[in-house]
Amino acid sequence: MNFQRNAVVLAAAAIGAMSLVACGSDNNAASTGVDTSSSTATCEGKANLSAAGSSAQKNAMDQFVSTYIGVCQSKDKTVNVAYNPSGSGDGRTQFIAGQVDFAGSDSAIKGDQLAQAATRCVGGEAWNLPLVFGPVAVAYTLDGVDDLTLNGETIAKIFNGGITTWSDPAIAALNEGVTLPSTPITPITRSDSSGTTDNFQQYLTTASNGAWTQGAGSDFVGGVGEGARGSAGVAQAVAGAPGSITYVEKSFADQNKLTVAKIDTGGGGVELNNETATKAIDGAAFVKDGAGDLTLDLKSIYGTTTEGAYPLVLATYEIVCSKGYDADTTAAVKSFLTSAANEGQANLGEQGYVPLPDSFKERVTASIDAIA
Incomplete structure (x- = not known):
């Protein structure tokens, strides 16, 4: 797999493709080469999640999904996440309209779209969680x-x-x-x-x-x-x-x-x-403090003067509701993202991505835990 942009795919085709992934039970867990035995993902909530957006993170998402399926199989759970790499703008639009459970985006949701997302996230707001980095x-x-x-x-x-x-x-x-x-x-x-x-x-x-x-x-x-x-x-x-x-x-x-x-x-x-x-990512600052929205202050990466840090790194986000999902969707979103932020990061370096540094991973995990 590579950090690449793919042609827009029909949602139905994406769902079908991911369903095929789910069918290859034993092979899915083995294909990632990831140890899932210590995963804290609960595999609770609804079995099928949907998402759309950034094609830049498409191959990372493939690994996240395959790893998550393996994690849940070990807990005797059947799950799937259908991700359509239709582009960041389309992903944000579908998220705001409530057509997908979360979106992937190369840019943080902001401005008018952030306000519109608050309507979709009843009683909450849209959070940007950076899970995929590529140099x-x-x-x-x-x-x-x-x-x-x-x-x-x-x-x-x-x-x-x-x-x-x-x-x-x-x-x-x-x-x-x-x-x-x-x-x-x-x-x-x-x-x-x-x-x-x-x-x-x-x-x-x-x-x-x-x-x-x-x-x-x-x-x-x-x-x-x-x-x-x-x-x-x-x-x-x-x-x-x-x-x-x-x-x-x-x-x-x-x-x-x-x-x-x-x-x-x-x-x-x-x-x-x-x-x-990784050195550049490790020194990244966030626009806000504490658990919650993790929009990056990109100047902290692009303007780094840290010795040995390579500054030109693309960050892509998962956009989620801080609250406003039904209980089953909340549980499933939190479970999947927990897996993606932890064991899902293993071997991403071989795919052309940069795995999250440990300190960064802790911050992301805290925000996932805070989704209500």
């Missing part, structure tokens, strides 16, 4: 250069046209001893609306020392480069175009054997791997 690579193809360091400012200038050749003095200053060709830089960006684009542009806004003034959003607003559709599209475009560069989930960079730039946050270039991404 984003700044990946490039440049003949003769397989070790490159960039920082927020140079990345911003590449993607808004302020730097147009690889031998630019600003890049050279970060790469002493590296022979940089005068090859023109071709930025490859997402042509479709994307949570990865939104988070990448939020990173540039935070980390570019004022070089990025274009703002953020799901559509690329830098004004330069060539567009390609989807994570697979930008990765394949860079693989076939010397001198090009893109932002893409790490698993796609790995699949296409792209070279990934280190990012300098002030103490030298930091390589992208699970350890360095």
Whole structure:
């Protein structure tokens, strides 16, 4: 599995697919390779949950569901969670309308949608619980250069046209001893609306020392480069175009054997791997204190100066009601999310995600426990 965006799938197809997963009882538990014996998930409540939203977390959700099925089988319970990776916006819309039990989203629910969700969550509010993290690579193809360091400012200038050749003095200053060709830089960006684009542009806004003034959003607003559709599209475009560069989930960079730039946050270039991404997540701050809504202060990740922390990490949320479910739905949502936040995180690093650090996991678990 990979941290990837998939085509929109019909809800019925998703339900059917997940039902097939539920049928393969023994194989499901074994397929994840996860020890479920110490799980605190109760497997109580209604047997079938529904959810929709972020395609970026789709493969993590597959693992969460498979692991949860295994946990509940060991307790002689039959459960299923049908997740439709229809996109973050659609997931939030369906959640507000009460068409799904929870939503997956690359961005926290806020503003008018948050107010609308309060109507759905009778007597409660919508909480954003970050359960899935995936590092984003700044990946490039440049003949003769397989070790490159960039920082927020140079990345911003590449993607808004302020730097147009690889031998630019600003890049050279970060790469002493590296022979940089005068090859023109071709930025490859997402042509479709994307949570990865939104988070990448939020990173540039935070980390570019004022070089990025274009703002953020799901559509690329830098004004330069060539567009390609989807994570697979930008990765394949860079693989076939010397001198090009893109932002893409790490698993796609790995699949296409792209070279990934280190990012300098002030103490030298930091390589992208699970350890360095975990350091950034471990230092994340939340907008609110205490158990409950866990909307992240993304500046605390994107603006990190922690030594050895890789700052460009995409967080995706599960959006749930703090209260307002019926009793069976409450029990099932809490049980599933408890499993997802704990044993469900095992082996996610092999899927292109970053498992929750222990301290972060404790905070998430406390919020799950607080759902009434």
